[in-house]
Amino acid sequence: MLDTPTTRSTAAPPILRIAGLHKEFAAANGTVEALRGVNITINKGEFICLLGASGCGKSTLLRIIAGFEKSTRGSVTVYGTEVDRPGPDRGMVFQDYALFPWLTVRDNISFGPRQRGVPTPTVVRETERFLNMVGLTAFADRFPHQLSGGMKQRVAIARVLANDTDILLMDEPFGALDALTRSKLQEELIEIWKTTKLTVIFVTHSVEEAVLLADQVVVMSAGPGRIDCQIKVDLPRPRDVSSPEFNALRRDVTRRLTRHVTSDRPVVATADS
């Protein structure tokens, strides 16, 4: 059941290590097992997609990494330090944005650094830098309710980037956006990821999105949630969604994903990463 790291360098320690993670929720009739025996190792700078159907526990896993929820057993460590609460090293981008409605775009982005007591000149400089990076300089003084969904999600991304995060956690961030805005933001996210060299953990239920974005797709299966397999995506970037290679890989991932949905019995996890 041990994960098999597929990384090129073994010299640098992994940024995130999840070992033997279990999560149970209390329910009306006993407990519900949400996650069973999850092991993942993620290296600095990797773009990981957690892919799975609804209810497979992928969001729960992300929330445990973020520190919003506690695991029942097992550990999550960032550079060897156990995660026990939310922290600025793991910045979260929510599907419903969770911007502070009383703050302007600029103040939303500078919220984190200000709370952490970063000197004002630095805060101002970094805020302007990330405003510019997500293309919202012209909208800096607007309030969230005056923005479109895509713009709100750009603010949410810039807010986390400006806070000097190590790991960017994204919980179906583009799920509520229309197709055009979504593909625009996917492109921008890849650009940002290349520029900042961040580690990204991206939760999605879209196979195409996972194959388009990830270095590595972690396929999860439900009931209880666990890792089915990890698939390395070696396609060159920028990726062409109409190329035969892309479609072959997408078919492959889809087959693995739907196997659990269609079969009567869940298949035991196979390690082939």
Add this chain to the structure above:
Amino acid sequence: MSVQTEVAAPASGPATGTTPTATTNASTSIWQQRAKAAALASVVPLALLLLWDVMVRWTGTRLIPPPSGVAIMMWDFAFGGIYDDAYSASLPIHFWKSVQRVYGGFFLAAATGIPLGLMLGRIPLLRAMLDPMLSLLRPVPVTAWLPLSMIFFGLGPKSAIFLVFLGAFYPILLNTVFGVKSVDARLFEAAEMLGCSGSQMFRAVVLPASLPSIFNGLRLGAAFAWILIVVGEMTGVPEGLGAVIMDGRTLSRTDLVITGMIVIGITGYLSDRILLSLSNYFLRWSPQHNA
């Protein structure tokens, strides 16, 4: 200007129908709407004044003066020169005393109600300790506190301030608690993952997020404060709009009573407008509240 646009709009309207016409139409209709609103709002008061005047003449009562009598009293109360008695030109002093007591009690209520409400909404231990007692005291009418408040604070302005405080405290407290409890949990998570914790959370998230509800509470509280000023000034204070009304009653000077009522009504209304514009300013980020 509005006359010009009114003339211009119908002439060019049907012929061209271009954007400039549309904008003049829009500005005209705003003025028309305002005039219409003012006209509609004054129908009932004017009808009541008329009814009042007719009824006084018809019944020939001497207990209630006609509107003109009250108008003369109001002039004398404000500027003097007609009756030249103890109440002539005394509006400023009564007004000022009442305003001090109303806002004294109101700010005291806000200064205790808001912080307490923020903490009650966020700290379960505090809620478990205080909520039952506060719920028990809440149904007690403020007027029932009158004898006790006179024992606590003596005859005088302190007692009035205490009663106003009691009346304004509960709406402010309860609305603040409600506001805190209805803050989207996601915002706390967002703040936590950005590095905000503990007491920072109150200032950075809890307070601004519950501001819409707090302003509701403040407006209700201020309204109660003006309602209670009459009760508050029953406690043997010589000056104040409530005291004037009580004096008017004792002296059977109904014109004085009605004058006091009108002044309180107008002042209460203006004070609410001030709170409303403050609320609109501080809640300009909220599409629901920026009226």
